[in-house]
Amino acid sequence: MNIIERMKNGEKIVIGMIHCQPLPGSFHYGGNFREISDRAIADARTMQAAGFDAVILENTCDAPTAAKLDVPQIAGLSAVAARVRDAVDMPLGVEAVFNDYAAALSIAIAADAQFIRLPVFVDTVITASGVISPCSREAVLLRKSLGVEHIKILADVQSKHSYLLNPEITLEESAAWAATRGADAIVVTGAATGKQTSTAALDGVRRAVKLPVLAGSGVSAKNAHEQLAVADGLIVGSSLKKGGNLLAPIEADLAQQMADLVKNYR
Numbered sequence: 464m465n466i467i468e469r470m471k472n473g474e475k476i477v478i479g480m481i482h483c484q485p486l487p488g489s490f491h492y493g494g495n496f497r498e499i500s501d502r503a504i505a506d507a508r509t510m511q512a513a514g515f516d517a518v519i520l521e522n523t524c525d526a527p528t529a530a531k532l533d534v535p536q537i538a539g540l541s542a543v544a545a546r547v548r549d550a551v552d553m554p555l556g557v558e559a560v561f562n563d564y565a566a567a568l569s570i571a572i573a574a575d576a577q578f579i580r581l582p583v584f585v586d587t588v589i590t591a592s593g594v595i596s597p598c599s600r601e602a603v604l605l606r607k608s609l610g611v612e613h614i615k616i617l618a619d620v621q622s623k624h625s626y627l628l629n630p631e632i633t634l635e636e637s638a639a640w641a642a643t644r645g646a647d648a649i650v651v652t653g654a655a656t657g658k659q660t661s662t663a664a665l666d667g668v669r670r671a672v673k674l675p676v677l678a679g680s681g682v683s684a685k686n687a688h689e690q691l692a693v694a695d696g697l698i699v700g701s702s703l704k705k706g707g708n709l710l711a712p713i714e715a716d717l718a719q720q721m722a723d724l725v726k727n728y729r
Contacts, residue, residue, distance in 0.1 A: 465577055466517050466554055467615050467647050470675035470695040477725040478556070478677070479510035479718065480700025482523040482709045483543060488535030489525035500543045504550040506713040510703075513715065514722035517554035519580055519698065520544050523709055530595045531563045537570070544574035556580055556617065561624075562595055564602035571614050580650065584618035585640040586632070588625035595625070603645035618646035620668065623653060623680050634664055635671035642672040650679040650698065659686055665693040684717070687724045697725065 466476055484499040485491035507518050522532070522540050532540070540559065548555055558580040559566040567579040585597045599618070606612055620637040621627060638649050651668050653660050659681030669676045675695040682690055683702035690697060703718050704711040 465613075465615060466696070467578070467675060469516070470648065475691050475694075475725055475729055476516040476696040477722060478517045478519055478696060478698045479506075479515045479703065479713070480523070480698060481506045481510075481518050481520045481547065482700060483521060483525075483540065484710065485524045486522055486536045486539035486543075488533040488539070489522075490527065491524065496539065496542075499539070500546045502712060503543050503547050507547050507551045507553075509713045509715050510718050510722075511551045511553050513718035514726060515553065515718070516696075517556060517577070518547070518551070519556035519558055520547055520576075521558040521580075522560050523700075525560065527591065528561045529592045530561050532559050532566045537563075537566045540566070541570045541573050544570050544576065548574045548576070554578070558582070561590060561592060562598055564598045565605060568602065568605055568609070568611070568614065572609065572611055576614065578615040578617055578647070580617040580619070582619040582622040583625070584616070584620070584646060585644055586621055586625075586637055587628040588622065589628055590625045594628065599641065599644035599646070606645075615647040616645060617648045617650050617677065619650040619652060619679060622650075623658065635667050638668040638671045638676075642674050646674060648675040648677060648696075650677045651694075652678075652680040659683075660690065660694075662689055662693050665690070669693060682721075684720050684724060687721065688728060691725065691728045697721075 554577040556578040562583040660678040677696040678690045678694040701707040
């Protein structure tokens with residue numbers, strides 16, 4: 464049973480973020496690709512051992528990011544995803560920052576991933592890289608044309624690190640749009656990585672759609688219980704690292720604490 468069906472059946476889940484070290488083609492790439500994939504595998508194994516339900520591989524550290532990945536980044540993320548897939552026995556997701564749906568879906572196919580996360584699915588947003596347009600139509604049509612509709616789409620609404628071009632659109636309206644445009648689950652975030660997702664925002668989205676709703680930022684041991692009271696699932700990353708440093712490895716004790724909190728909530 465995939466993670467979407469598990470949430471629909473009422474099970475609370477926790478997904479861990481694997482923040483890839485800077486990939487080839489990015490500004491901070493250090494020149495040792497093997498270290499990048501080794502770290503990703505180590506983080507995945509740590510979270511699997513703790514009891515996480517799934518992991519998402521993301522090229523988080525490729526700042527400054529653009530709407531689309533460059534070819535070296537796509538090749539690098541695909542190679543890392545394949546090695547992670549072979550190293551652990553748990554559902555894998557892919558996110559190609561900032562919003563490269565074609566790269567994410569292609570890598571997911573190559574790495575036998577179960578889902579992708581798309582930050583700009585129905586909103587038109589302004590980021591440090593410029594204006595990014597929604598990708599829902601193109602993403603679902605590409606997924607269908609490739610015959611991979613089993614790969615689920617986790618769609619952010621009014622995503623972190625961005626501002627709506629039209630701020631009058633409510634979060635609930637964005638969520639309702641995403642539900643009608645092919646999303647399989649909705650991700651609600653705070654303003655930035657590490658910033659807590661509002662429980663009021665989560666509750667509003669849950670009332671607006673019938674899809675699973677996940678808290679996508681700022682989840683920690685301190686707030687996991689209150690987030691789970693509203694959300695169907697949690698996406699956790701920076702709080703599992705010492706000092707919240709995205710370049711640091713996942714700490715086994717922090718991962719175990721988070722997994723245990725979710726298990727106890729169940």
